[in-house]
Amino acid sequence: MDDQERRWALIEAMLPDVPFDGWSRGAVSAAAKRLGWEDADLDALFPGGPRDVVAGFSRWADQRMLAALAGQNLEAMTLRERIATALGARLTLLEPHREAVRRALALLALPQHAPLGLRLLYETVDGVWRAAGDTATDFSFYTKRALLAGVVAATTLYWLEDRSPGGAETQAFLDRRLGEVMALPRFGARLRQRLEGLPDPFRLLRMARRH
Numbered sequence: 001m002d003d004q005e006r007r008w009a010l011i012e013a014m015l016p017d018v019p020f021d022g023w024s025r026g027a028v029s030a031a032a033k034r035l036g037w038e039d040a041d042l043d044a045l046f047p048g049g050p051r052d053v054v055a056g057f058s059r060w061a062d063q064r065m066l067a068a069l070a071g072q073n074l075e076a077m078t079l080r081e082r083i084a085t086a087l088g089a090r091l092t093l094l095e096p097h098r099e100a101v102r103r104a105l106a107l108l109a110l111p112q113h114a115p116l117g118l119r120l121l122y123e124t125v126d127g128v129w130r131a132a133g134d135t136a137t138d139f140s141f142y143t144k145r146a147l148l149a150g151v152v153a154a155t156t157l158y159w160l161e162d163r164s165p166g167g168a169e170t171q172a173f174l175d176r177r178l179g180e181v182m183a184l185p186r187f188g189a190r191l192r193q194r195l196e197g198l199p200d201p202f203r204l205l206r207m208a209r210r211h
Helices: 003-014 025-035 040-045 050-069 079-108 111-131 139-161 165-182 187-195 203-210
Strands: none
Touching: 003 025, 003 040, 003 050, 025 040, 025 050, 050 079, 050 111, 079 111, 079 139, 079 165, 111 139, 139 165
């Protein structure tokens, strides 16, 4: 396995322990021992400690989401359906790991990890838009991602507390939020007009994109 595959394997191995031990060094070490790895390997895979493990978890979920979409006939769907399918796939694969998500968000909520949290959210929404076929490179590139970032953040928080059968209430919540966003086709143009001459409000997203 290359380093990326080793990160995925270690994250998957530690997920059962995260609800009890959090995204801690102890949980990482326990998972490594089950895989027969030496602790020395961990520093190379996650040099930043728990923050790097949480980042790896988010990227693992993004990768699994995109893999799930590979078997979908996205071309036969509307744009809204493609986005809903992508986000639904991500939440479905995270369903067994709800407490791990909760603990990851708690870590990312710490002030020192806020830039990382923003970057990971950006990576998720960028992956969703690209999977949906978005090829924009102009101002709309950022407005689309900013709008979807709000949807993803709100839906994830709603999902954490949802106990409805099959996550029906979360799906309904997501559909409403996407409906609100899709009902604003002229939002980007109006926003651009208002921001002319002002500092770019999406500079943080551009920074996240570069990193």
